[in-house]
Amino acid sequence: MGITKDLDVLKQLFSNLSEADKRAFLRSFTLNENIRRIATPKEISHCLHCRSTHFVKNGKENNNQRYLCRTCNKSFVEQTGTILYKTHKSSDTWEKYIECMLGKSSIRKCAKECNINIATAFAWRHKILDALQKMMDTVELDGIVQADETYTAISYKGNHKHFKLPRPPHKRGTKAQKRGISQEKVCVTCGINLNGLSIAKISNLGRPQLSDLQKVLQGRITSESIFVTDSLRPYQKLSLDMNLKHIRIDSGKRTKGVFNIQTVNNYHSRLKDMIIGIFKGVATKYLNNYLVYHNFVNFSKDTIENKCLILIEFIRNTLYSCKSIDISKRPCIPI
Numbered sequence: 001m002g003i004t005k006d007l008d009v010l011k012q013l014f015s016n017l018s019e020a021d022k023r024a025f026l027r028s029f030t031l032n033e034n035i036r037r038i039a040t041p042k043e044i045s046h047c048l049h050c051r052s053t054h055f056v057k058n059g060k061e062n063n064n065q066r067y068l069c070r071t072c073n074k075s076f077v078e079q080t081g082t083i084l085y086k087t088h089k090s091s092d093t094w095e096k097y098i099e100c101m102l103g104k105s106s107i108r109k110c111a112k113e114c115n116i117n118i119a120t121a122f123a124w125r126h127k128i129l130d131a132l133q134k135m136m137d138t139v140e141l142d143g144i145v146q147a148d149e150t151y152t153a154i155s156y157k158g159n160h161k162h163f164k165l166p167r168p169p170h171k172r173g174t175k176a177q178k179r180g181i182s183q184e185k186v187c188v189t190c191g192i193n194l195n196g197l198s199i200a201k202i203s204n205l206g207r208p209q210l211s212d213l214q215k216v217l218q219g220r221i222t223s224e225s226i227f228v229t230d231s232l233r234p235y236q237k238l239s240l241d242m243n244l245k246h247i248r249i250d251s252g253k254r255t256k257g258v259f260n261i262q263t264v265n266n267y268h269s270r271l272k273d274m275i276i277g278i279f280k281g282v283a284t285k286y287l288n289n290y291l292v293y294h295n296f297v298n299f300s301k302d303t304i305e306n307k308c309l310i311l312i313e314f315i316r317n318t319l320y321s322c323k324s325i326d327i328s329k330r331p332c333i334p335i
């Protein structure tokens, strides 16, 4: 066995420790390397319009350094091209908002605390989560990786004004009409490792096929990993394709040797608690955004203060923009 495999087994043994022993062991490991790696301070090295390196400082705009490009003659500020650009709010307001949001405040409460209106608070939430989605797209799982799907009824929450429901609405929290895993259920495919890294996305409706699992997990698990799943058949082919050592837990069983899928099951139940308990249900069209929120806020191992800093830095450094007016025009079922 190579060094990495030994380490993986150690991690699995660790997951079997008592909570007190885990805490004692973890005290020296609080950083989430993969997420921290991308949080670097913003350095302007090229024009944000044409990428020319020939630019000069050119006064200030709302207290932000402005630059003028000598090649394309356009001016820019640090925020150009990011979601922070031209929002007519200070970066302090954004930082405060991110703190409120990572503290799981409702949109109404975030709006009040930051002195912005509710529509703005709603748009900011999804712009920030879109950016977070980009950050989470770079996550690769290593070590012992558990994968499993979870299912939720399609929710058209917030859409009723714009279109007619294809079926009568469910009362919140009631079960979908058809029993079992029907095409009325949204399948969320998830992969997690034991270090607090996670990947989750809506993959399909009903039971997933190989191609559905591939959309979410292909290329996202490093080759030395041990892949632990239940007996659902497509995981077998997926692990072969990805050249992973596969531990398949037989149907009706909870473990195989020292391996289990308890961490991913835990991840699912905490996800449901958050969506129902805190957000009172979320529209399926925004579910992917709440999945990355769950990954980052609930599952990744770091303090909430560090997560705020990491997210603020990431947003400052990520070229991504989205018009507030387009947020609600997203497809009802994003697959």
Ligand SMILES: [Zn+2]
Residues within 6 Å of the ligand: 047, 048, 049, 050, 051, 052, 069, 070, 071, 072, 073, 074
């Ligand atoms: Zn330029």
